[in-house]
Amino acid sequence: MLSLLLVEDDLDLAQTLVDYLDLEGIRCDHASNGMAGLELMRRGRYDALLLDLNLPRLDGLSVCQRLRADGNDTPILMLTARDQLEDKLDGFRAGTDDYLVKPFALQELVVRVQALARRRSGQAQCLRCADLEMNLAERSATRAGRPLKLTPTGWRLLETLMRASPAVVSRQALESAVWGEEMPDSDSLKVHLFHLRKAVDAPFPTQLIQTVPGHGFVIKGPDP
Template identity: 60%
Template structure:
């Protein structure tokens, strides 16, 4: 399967070089020459990785990355920039980038990093979306179909894990690790916490969102 990548870069010579190289490596790459166009493409399409220049016309890379994360976009971002100070890198990570590559760079290194990032989703996203649920990690709020829910700290950790994996199944072991790390309690504790989570999510709604998948674990249903 071809890996879809978005390149947002205003240096046309560099962009053409990257486009040709990535396409020879079997990577299908869209290109935007300014930040606003890059944001539009990122919102309209699904990409495995976004290659993002920092200094862009119409919207800089930091702002673009922040906008994506605030909207719940979890596509991994590799920031490409000539700025190499620690403060510049910290600013990039604070904005939501997942990796940082300083110009000039080797094309083979770009390829290695793109393929590595494509194997996961970004952990930098500030808003998680799953089914009719919306979790705002900054405001510490969860909404279901626009209704604000009261979620306990332990239920929050379970729900965040389920939402980050949505729509995939999450194993019992992963949920236990989210709650207790390596200090596992007795075998019935997870069942109690899942019951509490279901109560908090489903109160006032006709359908339940947390589904048990026998022999595998648990997942969120794509349900109203």
């Protein structure tokens, strides 16, 4: 079942959307202001965020910007009555993935949410896991503040694992992310993962890159 967060201060509209999404088999939590929505996003994990633009306490653009600054790559669908091009561009610059102008058809909302939830957002420019950080804009990676030296292939592997975290990534998905349809020989992934682990994990006491036998690979921090 998909899990969404709706941040909307119009309580009648919010209840309508929550009830309709429930009928479609989609669970939807609700926050009525920007600060509450930001806190829920930081504490939980959702398949997509439905975010109103005009919100009390913290507006939708600011919520979006702060989440992307956190490295949060949850897909965001901005809901707004503003239909001017500049308003939409502001939303995309803040990090939203899609835009839906009010009033909208509920069926269209569901279709767009389902499409967004199938992928993580490409808008996040900073990815984090424990003390590991990737700055995509600057193309730099650090762990515990120490710069990491990565090969281009190592970078693509790490980005793929970081975007999926804490989910497991299959061997096939990793190979596809790095080499596309030109599959390498059977040892290439093993060799590149060895060098990636050497760069990311070897100098540190906690190992972040883990093998999940029979399933693939995952990058995650220590259990709380």
